[in-house]
Amino acid sequence: MKNMKKFIAFLLTAVVALSLVACGEKVDNNDGAPKAKYTIAMDTTFAPFEMEDAEGNRVGIDIELLYAIAEDQNIELQLDAIGFDGALAAVQSGQADAIMAGCSITEKRKEVMDFSDPYFDSGIAMGIAKDSNIKSYDDLKGKVVCAKTGTESATFINGENGVGGLKDEIGFTVALFDDSPTMYEDVKAGNSAACFDDYPVLGYSIAQGVGLKMVTEMERGSSYGLGVKKGENAELLTMFNEGLKNLRESGKYQEILDKYIQK
Numbered sequence: 001m002k003n004m005k006k007f008i009a010f011l012l013t014a015v016v017a018l019s020l021v022a023c024g025e026k027v028d029n030n031d032g033a034p035k036a037k038y039t040i041a042m043d044t045t046f047a048p049f050e051m052e053d054a055e056g057n058r059v060g061i062d063i064e065l066l067y068a069i070a071e072d073q074n075i076e077l078q079l080d081a082i083g084f085d086g087a088l089a090a091v092q093s094g095q096a097d098a099i100m101a102g103c104s105i106t107e108k109r110k111e112v113m114d115f116s117d118p119y120f121d122s123g124i125a126m127g128i129a130k131d132s133n134i135k136s137y138d139d140l141k142g143k144v145v146c147a148k149t150g151t152e153s154a155t156f157i158n159g160e161n162g163v164g165g166l167k168d169e170i171g172f173t174v175a176l177f178d179d180s181p182t183m184y185e186d187v188k189a190g191n192s193a194a195c196f197d198d199y200p201v202l203g204y205s206i207a208q209g210v211g212l213k214m215v216t217e218m219e220r221g222s223s224y225g226l227g228v229k230k231g232e233n234a235e236l237l238t239m240f241n242e243g244l245k246n247l248r249e250s251g252k253y254q255e256i257l258d259k260y261i262q263k
Helices: 002-022 061-073 084-093 152-158 165-170 180-188 199-207 234-250 252-260
Strands: 037-042 076-081 113-115 120-129 144-148 173-177 194-198 219-224 227-229
Touching: 037 061, 037 084, 061 076, 061 234, 061 252, 084 227, 113 234, 120 152, 120 180, 120 199, 144 152, 144 180, 152 165, 152 173, 152 194, 152 219, 173 180, 180 194, 180 199, 194 199, 227 234, 234 252
Parallel strands: 037 076, 144 173, 144 194
Antiparallel strands: 113 227, 120 194, 120 219
C-alpha cells in the first residue's frame, strides 16, 4: 500500500512538472535557469528599431530593449524576423507569442491584441525625392503615393479599409510595399511622388543618406508597444512592463535611444 501511495505521488509530481513546461515553456527551477521562453516576431527592415548591420547581426532599439528586458526579467527569447505583416499574422495564429516591430498601439488593433506599456512615442512623416518640388500635401493630387502595408501610415493615407484618409481628401493613388527600403527606392525612381512612414524611421534613413527629404511637419502618431494575441500571454506583458520600468529608472532605456536617435 505504501509503495502504491509513493507511485501515485510520483505520477502527480511528474504531471505537474510536464504541464508547467508545456504551457508556454515556462520553467522556474530557482537554479538560475530562465523563468520562461517566448518567441517574438519582428522585422529587420525598420531602422533604427530593427535592422541588420554590415556583419548580418540584428541591431536596433527594439532588439536592444528586448534583450535588456529579457536579462532584467530572466526570460529567454527567440526572435523571428518575418516582416511586419508576417509578424502580425504569426501572433494571431499562435505561431509567435508577441510582436515587437514598431507596432503602433491603435484602437483597431486593441480589438484583437493586448499591448504592453508604450516604449516609444512616434509620428508619421512624408518623404520625397531630394530633387522633388513637392512642398505640401496638395501637390500630391493626381500622383502615386506609397506606404508600408499594415502600418499606421498606410491607414493615414488610405483610410480604413481603403475608404477615407488623405488620398480621398487630396485625390491620389496609393501603392503599398512590404518594407521601407523598397518603398524609398520607388520614390527615388520616380514611380511614387512621395511615401509616408514612421518619423524616426524615415528620419534615420535620411540621415544615413537614403536620398530623400522631408518638407512637411510630422503628423502625431500612436505609441509603440509589445503586442500579444488578446487574452493570452498576460505574464509576458507584465514582465515586459516591469523590465521597461527598471530600464527607465536605471538610465539604460535612454542610453539605448541615444545610441540610435540623435537629438
